Amino acid sequence: MAYYKLENDKNAIIQIQRILRYLQYESDGLAKIKPSGLYDTDTRDSVIEFQTKYGLYPSGIVDNETWELLFKIDEARKDASLLARSVKIFPQDSGYYIYPDSKDNNLYVIQHMLNEISNHHDEMGKIEINGVYDKQTVNAIKVLQRKNLMDSSGIIDSKTLNMLSYEFERLNSRDS
Numbered sequence: 001m002a003y004y005k006l007e008n009d010k011n012a013i014i015q016i017q018r019i020l021r022y023l024q025y026e027s028d029g030l031a032k033i034k035p036s037g038l039y040d041t042d043t044r045d046s047v048i049e050f051q052t053k054y055g056l057y058p059s060g061i062v063d064n065e066t067w068e069l070l071f072k073i074d075e076a077r078k079d080a081s082l083l084a085r086s087v088k089i090f091p092q093d094s095g096y097y098i099y100p101d102s103k104d105n106n107l108y109v110i111q112h113m114l115n116e117i118s119n120h121h122d123e124m125g126k127i128e129i130n131g132v133y134d135k136q137t138v139n140a141i142k143v144l145q146r147k148n149l150m151d152s153s154g155i156i157d158s159k160t161l162n163m164l165s166y167e168f169e170r171l172n173s174r175d176s
Contacts, residue, residue, distance in 0.1 A: 010037035016062060019074045020046045090161045098156035100138045107131045110156070113168045114140045120171050121147070 017035035020043070024032055033042045044060040051058040056066055089109060090096075098104050111129040114137065118124035124143050127136040138154040141164075145152040148163050 013037050013039050013043070016047075016067075016070060017043055019070050020050060022077065023050065023073070090158075090165070092158075094158045096158060096161075098133055100133050100135075100154055102133045103131055104133065105131060107133055107137065110161075110164065111137055113164055114144075117144070117164075117167055117171060 014035045014037045017033055017037075021033055021035060024046075033046045047062055047066065048058045048060045050056075050070070051060075051066055054069055056069065062070070090106060098107065098110075108129055108131045111127055111131075114124065115126055115129070118126055118140065121143065124140050125136070127140055128134070133156070141156060141160065142152045142154045144164065144167060145154070145160060148167070150159065150163065
């Protein structure tokens with residue numbers, strides 16, 4: 001039994017079903033449907049659940065309001081998938097420190113970030129990415145600590161990691 005009235009457009013129905021199917025992975029509240037191109041009972045039930053969830057009248061019919069919201073959500077999902085996901089890689093423990101001459105896997109990322117930041121600061125040279133908190137890396141950290149009015153001890157603590165992350169994000173967002 002078909003419920004979709006807009007010229008029974010199989011491609012449009014498949015699009016609707018794909019969006020609803022994607023949303024079912026985001027929420028356990030939507031019926032599990034498979035894109036078939038037929039506006040069947042499963043599709044209608046999924047549309048009703050979608051309409052209910054988003055505060056629309058639960059008619060089971062994809063009217064203009066439902067259609068626009070479905071595609072608005074789908075466009076937002078597509079836009080979000082183009083952006084890099086933010087990942088917290090540094091320990092959140094305030095007692096975490098990296099001291100000169102130590103080795104730490106986080107130093108590979110820190111050294112990469114310092115190299116990117118050095119493109120904007122003449123007094124910071126490029127450093128070798130080696131996972132060792134060597135003299136070059138200590139000096140680059142000290143430069144950033146001084147520029148940010150921090151104690152320039154060269155010891156990497158949570159405040160230094162936060163400052164480094166902020167500086168890296170600020171400069172990268174300005175470049176894009």
